[in-house]
Amino acid sequence: MNHLIDRxxxxxxxxxVNRERFLRRYKEQIRRSVKGVVAERSITDIDKGGNVNxxxxxxxxxxxxxxxxxEREIVHTGNKEFSAGDTIPRPQGGGEGQGRGNQGxxxxxxxxxVFTLSREEFLDLFFExxxxxxxxxxxxxxxxxxxxxxxxYRREGSPNNLAVVRTLKQSLGRRIALSSAIRDELExxxxxxAEAERRSVSVLQVSMLRERxxxxxxxxxxxxxxxxxxxxxxxxxxxxxxxARAVMFCLMxxxxxxxxxxxxxxxxxxxxxxxxxxxxxxHVELVFIxxxxxxxxxxxxxxxxxxxxxxxxxxxxxxxxxxxxxERFEPAGWNIYVAQASDGDAFGSDPAKSMRYLxxxxxxxxxxxxxxxxxxxxxxxxxxxxxxxxxLAGTEPNFAMRRVHGRAEIYPVFRDLFKxxxxxxxx
Amino acid sequence: xxxxxxxxxxxxxxEPISRGPEWTFELIRRYDDAIGECAREFGLDTYPNQIEVIxxxxxxxAYASTGLPIIYPHWTYGKEFIRNExxxxxGYQGLAYEIVINSDPCIAYLMEENTITMQALVIAHACYGHxxxxxxxxxxxxxxxxxxxxxxxxxxxxxVMKCEERYGVAAVEExxxxxxxxxxxxxxxxxRPGAKSLKDEERRQVEREENARRxxxxxxxxxxxxxxxxxxxxxxxxxxxxxxxxxxxFVEKYSPKLEPWQKEIVRIVRKxxxxxxxxxxxxxxxxxxxxxxxxxxxxxxxxxxxxxDAFMLEFLQSHTNVIAQRGxxxxxxxxxxxxxxxxxxxxxxxxxxEAPTAEDRQWFPEIAGGDWRQVLDFAMRNFxxxxxxxxxxxxxxxxxxxxxxxxxxxxEPELVVDSIHDEAGYQRIRTLLSRQYNRDYVxxxxxxxxxxxxxxxxxxxxxxxxxxxxxxxxxxxETLKHLGRLWGFDVRLESVGEDGSIxxxxxxxx
Numbered sequence: 036m037n038h039l040i041d042r043x044x045x046x047x048x049x050x051x052v053n054r055e056r057f058l059r060r061y062k063e064q065i066r067r068s069v070k071g072v073v074a075e076r077s078i079t080d081i082d083k084g085g086n087v088n089x090x091x092x093x094x095x096x097x098x099x100x101x102x103x104x105x106e107r108e109i110v111h112t113g114n115k116e117f118s119a120g121d122t123i124p125r126p127q128g129g130g131e132g133q134g135r136g137n138q139g140x141x142x143x144x145x146x147x148x149v150f151t152l153s154r155e156e157f158l159d160l161f162f163e164x165x166x167x168x169x170x171x172x173x174x175x176x177x178x179x180x181x182x183x184x185x186x187x188y189r190r191e192g193s194p195n196n197l198a199v200v201r202t203l204k205q206s207l208g209r210r211i212a213l214s215s216a217i218r219d220e221l222e223x224x225x226x227x228x229a230e231a232e233r234r235s236v237s238v239l240q241v242s243m244l245r246e247r248x249x250x251x252x253x254x255x256x257x258x259x260x261x262x263x264x265x266x267x268x269x270x271x272x273x274x275x276x277x278x279a280r281a282v283m284f285c286l287m288x289x290x291x292x293x294x295x296x297x298x299x300x301x302x303x304x305x306x307x308x309x310x311x312x313x314x315x316x317x318h319v320e321l322v323f324i325x326x327x328x329x330x331x332x333x334x335x336x337x338x339x340x341x342x343x344x345x346x347x348x349x350x351x352x353x354x355x356x357x358x359x360x361x362e363r364f365e366p367a368g369w370n371i372y373v374a375q376a377s378d379g380d381a382f383g384s385d386p387a388k389s390m391r392y393l394x395x396x397x398x399x400x401x402x403x404x405x406x407x408x409x410x411x412x413x414x415x416x417x418x419x420x421x422x423x424x425x426x427l428a429g430t431e432p433n434f435a436m437r438r439v440h441g442r443a444e445i446y447p448v449f450r451d452l453f454k455x456x457x458x459x460x461x462x
Numbered sequence: 463x464x465x466x467x468x469x470x471x472x473x474x475x476x477e478p479i480s481r482g483p484e485w486t487f488e489l490i491r492r493y494d495d496a497i498g499e500c501a502r503e504f505g506l507d508t509y510p511n512q513i514e515v516i517x518x519x520x521x522x523x524a525y526a527s528t529g530l531p532i533i534y535p536h537w538t539y540g541k542e543f544i545r546n547e548x549x550x551x552x553g554y555q556g557l558a559y560e561i562v563i564n565s566d567p568c569i570a571y572l573m574e575e576n577t578i579t580m581q582a583l584v585i586a587h588a589c590y591g592h593x594x595x596x597x598x599x600x601x602x603x604x605x606x607x608x609x610x611x612x613x614x615x616x617x618x619x620x621x622v623m624k625c626e627e628r629y630g631v632a633a634v635e636e637x638x639x640x641x642x643x644x645x646x647x648x649x650x651x652x653x654r655p656g657a658k659s660l661k662d663e664e665r666r667q668v669e670r671e672e673n674a675r676r677x678x679x680x681x682x683x684x685x686x687x688x689x690x691x692x693x694x695x696x697x698x699x700x701x702x703x704x705x706x707x708x709x710x711x712f713v714e715k716y717s718p719k720l721e722p723w724q725k726e727i728v729r730i731v732r733k734x735x736x737x738x739x740x741x742x743x744x745x746x747x748x749x750x751x752x753x754x755x756x757x758x759x760x761x762x763x764x765x766x767x768x769x770x771d772a773f774m775l776e777f778l779q780s781h782t783n784v785i786a787q788r789g790x791x792x793x794x795x796x797x798x799x800x801x802x803x804x805x806x807x808x809x810x811x812x813x814x815x816e817a818p819t820a821e822d823r824q825w826f827p828e829i830a831g832g833d834w835r836q837v838l839d840f841a842m843r844n845f846x847x848x849x850x851x852x853x854x855x856x857x858x859x860x861x862x863x864x865x866x867x868x869x870x871x872x873x874e875p876e877l878v879v880d881s882i883h884d885e886a887g888y889q890r891i892r893t894l895l896s897r898q899y900n901r902d903y904v905x906x907x908x909x910x911x912x913x914x915x916x917x918x919x920x921x922x923x924x925x926x927x928x929x930x931x932x933x934x935x936x937x938x939x940e941t942l943k944h945l946g947r948l949w950g951f952d953v954r955l956e957s958v959g960e961d962g963s964i965x966x967x968x969x970x971x972x
Contacts, residue, residue, distance in 0.1 A: 037494055037498065037510060037511040037512070037513065037589070038510075038511070038512045038513065038567070039487060039490060039491055039494070039513045039514075039515075040512065040513065040514045040515070041487065041514075041515050042514040042515060042516045042520065042571075043515055043516060043517050043520070043574055045516075045520070048519070048523070049520075049523040049527075050522070050523045050526045050527075050539065050540060050543035052535050052540075053526065053535055053536060053537060053538075053539040053540030053543060054540040054543055054544060055540065056535060056536065056537040056540050056631075056635075057537040057538075057540030057541045057544060058540070059537075060537045060635075094541060095937075096538060096639075096642060096643065097643055097937040097938075097940035097941045097944070098643055098644075098645075098646055098937065098941055099646070099647065099905070099906050099908055099925075099933055099937070099938055099941050100904075100905075100906065100933070100934050100937060101904075101906055101931045101932070101933065101934065102931075102932050102933055102934035102935060103932075104872050104930070104931060104932045105872055105927065105929050105930040105931030105932060106869075106870070106871045106872060106929040106930060106931070107869075107870050107903075107929060107931060108867045108868065108869045108870070108880050108894045108897075108898075109867065109868050109870065109898070110798075110865055110866070110867045110868075110891060110894050110895045110898055111790040111797075111865070111866060111867075111868065112787055112788075112789055112790060112798065112863045112864055112865055113788070113789020113790050113791060113792065113795075113863075113864050114790075114864040114865065114866040114882055114883065115789075115791075115864070117866050117879045117882055118879065118882060119879055119880065119881050119882055119884070119886065119887060120878070120879060121878070121879040122876040122877065122878050122879070123868070123876060123877040123878075123879070124876055124877075125875075125876060125877055148541075148544075148545065149548060150544040150545070150547070150548045151548065151551075
């Protein structure tokens, strides 16, 4: 009458569709939260999943319910000292006091609704924030490419992978193993028969021997030429596609005119380039170079958050980078990418000098050099550095530059890069 | 466990069914057989059981869809899932040991992480406790069709998904959102008379004529006729003639704007809300009943020697956790624990039958000293939480729980202790607690009062503010917007106080 069923293999994840609907519905709130996470998080961790906060108020589902006021009695347990008629001051400050009952407080907790986004969901929102086209999203969101390589043989497989020679080898071995004993016996029996015929023994004996020979011949013929056991298939396993190394230089002007907003934009720019590189290269190193009137290498935290004061000498950063490349990243073994962010302030001969330095020393080494200029909001004048770099834009194929006021304008900097490199990657 | 079946404990002769914590399907089956055997000895009447073993992920899924095995897709279930998953992953919240579905056969989920002791406990609790309650309690008999619910859920899911394909996910979601907001007001509390078939109608006609013929007396003709009443002003008949408490039903039947498919969705939400209606009314009784029986059945197993001491210790630990009740001043107090209260009440009833005191005889003359199985069976079948407490809560139980009532009156500057567990307070505490389990205590009484059928097609809801308890205004406004979306024309809500005056009016233009 009673049934016992094992449902464990029926597969869970029935809620996946509902979860996805929830995410879609509260996209605005989630996106806001993701924005905060991106700001806090290190560039190298950009593509991990993340915790998301949504104010509980925003996702409340309203129903008609009682509010405070009116008259009611509430029964509680665990009385120790009260007698009928005692009075108790009302709990103040919206606290869930004893007197306020529980129904009144249900569902209006002010705690945020916190949950975890998977890597895919997180990246999706990040990309959306950056307004990336779909093709690029697919490319970035992809797991690293894999290649199928031969890895010996296996007993199961699809017919198209049948290894004929190997199979026949197996068959041959098996046939030898199974039939050699029979063959020996047959040999012996034949000899005996010939002997008997030669010596003309009794007819009965000869016919018995003949029968025996025939039986053995039959037995021999029953050893199959090809058996299921013999089949061998080529085995293929997926291994990650060949890897290469890349180094990404982040150059930034950290003088006082680069405020938080500009650094925030720059960070997205770096993060995107980094993501792009990690999809292409198994191993990506990051080098942070900040500069005011002189340049220094530093870690990511100092790069984004340590305020500096001083003037601006762009060329110092370029020189330092050149030095680091010489010391640690031999261009033959490393793909060099450079991302430079600045508000464009540069003085005197510095812009022209920087441009020449770039053209002569750095651009020949680098696979790609992107410069973004983040001017003050509503500032439409081009800067001195911009004016100098403009000369490179037309002539050097691996140089890109762009003025960026908002997040959505970052992607176009990469457009050419993505186009070229994805085509190159697919070829 | 005195007074078991056959007038006392049987000799402990048998070998325990198992030792150690591991479970196998074979063991579960043997425990189920043994527990089923005990349940039959006590005369429990159940649906057949379908026991399903699931993983914790699947348990999370089941949680999200309010325990139903199949439900239409909607973001609110995703929200529940995400919330539970986060709590579970961080270890703030364990998973329930079981979920049981009121259907025929009765489906119970066991989690694979449980030990064999827990599996046995769950089988006793769900497959025999809850199951017999589902089959016996009058509310469930009246309102849920156990044999049809699964088919209906499949239909509902398919229907909603078909609508999504046809009209778009967003359009369907809008309707569902609005329906969910009104779902607490989408249940019938009393049975509607079924529509009369033509045959019934004809028979009634014949009976009426026959009756008239039999009672015919020419004398009546001679009586002076009363003046015919003034016909009411044409077209001004109020509609509905009686206020309608089932708002979703009203929307489904009379909404001037909704398309047929939207009405069907309203109906689906309404039906599912109705399915849950008995559960919300019998939380204490249902959980108490299941706890009482897992306790009683497991002790019976022990008496028979089918489980060992290790099993009992683990069992008792879980059992005491489930029925723990914290005092109001202890940390983690979340009101009354229905498991604790229900279990205590059935145990108390059993005690009143078996060992009544003078007080019990005075309070419960008709059951004191009676056959406890009959008394409990009667109680289980014929009550809901509100009436169960009003009928059976004993002074001893009030003392045991040290109940006290706090009066929260808006006009008073302070809260007042209304009554406590003493001679003067028993009756009052019992009444107040019973009232606390009345649905109206939680869900405000809101009914459709008027539909301007021939005018601007607006509807007016009336909130009867019992004891002047107002609505939460911000939420009421939002909920009213949902109703406005379903209705398509102006929607008004009037809160009416005890004295009949309108306290507050909400409006939502269509």
